[in-house]
Amino acid sequence: MSIICTRCGGTLVVCEATVTPNTKVITEISDDSLQFGQCETCKAQSVLTDVEKTKVAIKSGFAEFVKANGRKPHYADCCIVWKDTNNLENVQIRLLESGESVGTDMFFSCNGLHAFESLAEFGKEVFIITECYGFKTFTEEEISEEKTYEYEFGGEKISVTGKEVRAFYPEEYKLAVQDIELFAAYNTAERKYYRKSDCLLTPEFVQRLLDEEHLMEAGESDSFMIQLSFLWHVQIRKEPENLAPFKYALEACCLEHIGTFSRRYITLEETLLHCLNGFNENAAILNRYQSLQDYFYRHTHGKR
Incomplete structure (x- = not known):
């Protein structure tokens, strides 16, 4: 295939060359000269590309990579030219295998080597590959x-990416891949699910829990969000009788960092009050509320 104009795909192109004036013999055509020229079809200055040369470089580079690494590459570093503006740009193009999803957010993705080679031709895409610098795999x-x-x-169903x-x-x-798969992805997804909740611990909700306490059976639970220094998700669970004197268990996780908190309590009032006081267990720090009555009184009178 001939050298073509990247604007229109035409082959009627001219470029600069060094000529001996007396003999009219061309003595030099530099590589740079073959990259830019005038297209007689679209009557414009244009980036030129040698389609076959680019495709050969792609094939040989791919083969060398496979031979050296014993596997196929994930993507290629390329130079493309936009057909409309004729601007050059360095990009990464993903070479997808069936079912793969990694790297699909790259500049462009194509299915395998043959599809990648075709991007060096004047095809249906709005760009043309003019050079392939090399192939790489993801870490x-x-x-x-x-x-x-x-x-x-x-x-x-809640999905999270390793990036999230x-x-x-x-x-x-310093999470390793094994850490993500064993616990970190689950914990992140769990918090993503909890953030969808709109149930906040308000005076009305506290009163509802107290009023319906007699209806809660062992193993049942109630969940809510509470805004402390950070936003927390809290679950209160009624414990079985064999755990007496403890009747309630609290499990909380922060939705803005990886902090967690868990305790058992004898009464529901004690459980809720500890939440409202920010899980305070430091005797040197005075609790914000001394009782649930104090909590209700302050909210009623605007003294939070």
Whole structure:
């Protein structure tokens, strides 16, 4: 295939060359000259591309990568030209295998080597590959960041990516892929599910829990959100009789960091009051509310 104009795909193109004036012999055509020229079809300056040369470079580069690494690459570093503006841009193009999802947010994705080669031709896409710099694979961490983990909570499926998990966990955790799969993805998805709730611990909700306490049986639970320094999700569960004198268990997790809190209590009033006081267990710090009556009184009189 000939050198073509990347604006229209035409082959009637001219470029600069060094000519001996007396003999009219062309003595040099530089590589740069072959990359830019004038198209006689669309009558414009244009980026030129040698389609066959680019495709050969793609094939040989792919083969060399497979030979050196014993596997197919995930993506290629390329230079493309936009047909409309004729601007050049360096991009990464994903070489997808069936069922893969990693790297689908790259500039462009195509199914395999043959489809990738076709991008060097003047085809249906709005760009043309003019050069392939090389092939690469994703690191283990990059693969885990885009992998999707799915769990079910309350009959609803919640999905998180490895990237979401790493964003939620502090850097000092230095999560390995195994950590994400064993616990971190589950914990992140669980909090994502809890954040969908709109049930806040209000005076009305506290009163409802107290009024309906006699209806709660062992194993049953109520959940709500409470805004302390951070937003927390709290679950209060009625315990079986064999755990007496404890009647209630509390399990809480922060929705803005990885903190958790759990305790058992003898009364529901004690359980709720501890929540309202921000799980305070420091004797040197005075509780905000001394009793639930104090809590109700302050809210009623605007003295929160």
